[in-house]
Amino acid sequence: MAEELSTWGFAEGDAITPELTAVRPLGGGSAYEAWLAFDEVTYGPVVVKVVRPAEADDEHTLRSMVREATALDVAHHPVVVRGLRYDDEGPRPHLVLEHVEGPSLSRLIRRHRRLSPQQYLPLAIDVASALHFFRRADVCHLDIKPSNVIMGSPARLIDLSVARPADRAAEIDGLIGTDAYMAPEQAAPGPYGVPGYASDVWGLGATLFHAVAGYGPFREGDPEAAEPGERFPQLREAPAELPGDVPPTVEKLVHAMLEPTPEDRPLPHEVADALEPEVAALPAPKLSWKG
Structure with missing residues (x-):
């Protein structure tokens, strides 16, 4: 039986952070859950990768998030999704990304x-x-x-x-x-x-x-x-x-x-x-x- 992943249990309208409001889940992986959210900073839809509760203090997971944010900081190209900001020190470490419309x-x-x-x-x-x-x-x-x-x-x-x-x-x-x-x-x-x-x-x-x-x-x-x-x-x-x-x-x-x-x-x-x-x-x- 697959191990059940920890989750913050967000529902539509819940605050992920004071600036980010959950709209709908987008999936995720073993370390993150991904959400479409409304962002009060950019005042529009964004994608938020939130570190799962069980991983919130894991140094390897946090380093991975910072590594992704750092890579996005230099990978400015029209064919690459934009990284907007991240927080690796708060109670809910997260990475905020541009929301791109379209199917995978x-x-x-x-x-x-x-x-x-x-x-x-x-x-x-x-x-x-x-x-x-x-x-x-x-x-x-x-x-x-x-x-x-x-x-x-x-x-x-x-x-x-x-x-x-x-x-x-x-x-x-x-x-x-x-x-x-x-x-x-x-x-x-x-x-x-x-x-x-x-x-x-x-x-x-x-x-x-x-x-x-x-x-x-x-x-x-x-x-x-x-x-x-x-x-x-x-x-x-x-x-x-x-x-x-x-x-x-x-x-x-x-x-x-x-x-x-x-x-x-x-x-x-x-x-x-x-x-x-x-x-x-x-x-x-x-x-x-x-x-």
Whole structure:
């Protein structure tokens, strides 16, 4: 039986803090609960990640929240959700984020399976532009996956809770990220290289593969397996085949992003440059006029 997570028990209209009023829950994880809230400071809707009561005094959880806030402070890009403020010392430690309208990519995949080129091509270019900027800002996201992409124009990257500068990412010797979207050097730091900027290119490749195909590039691993190759099939297996109607340029690029060796993957700007002609070749939308 799964362990029951502690909660503040907020209901609509409750005060999360004197400035933040709960509107509706948005989910969360083991350390946080996330809420849509009305913010008296910005005078509009925001997302609040509130540390769960059982974690409110946990130094590791609080450091993680500060790390995310710090990463958001330097990751100012149109494709990245904005961090507004945080409080790691009050009775309810929390991080306040911009509220972005739109479904997550993971929700669209669950609902529609495959995305159309009109959807996945701009998405890939948007995220690649953010990853290009991350190299200049020295940010490694380390958890690029469909549930961390909000679809829109542009798409938006969320959840920088495990983000680090490149030198700190290279020091990681444990598992950080989400199994199915972890680059080989994240799944087995050392033998396959060290986590870094190229790990995010791999995450984008796995995410784009899922959006294009409707299924992931590798079979599902066993999270309880002691053998790394069984938990992380990407360490031993080649990616699955993409559907036959995927444009050759897209197919080649996706597989290049999923190269096992970090140095063999394209740079983010090369990803965007390769996909721009595919966007230009898309048929123009048909307009209909009704009197």
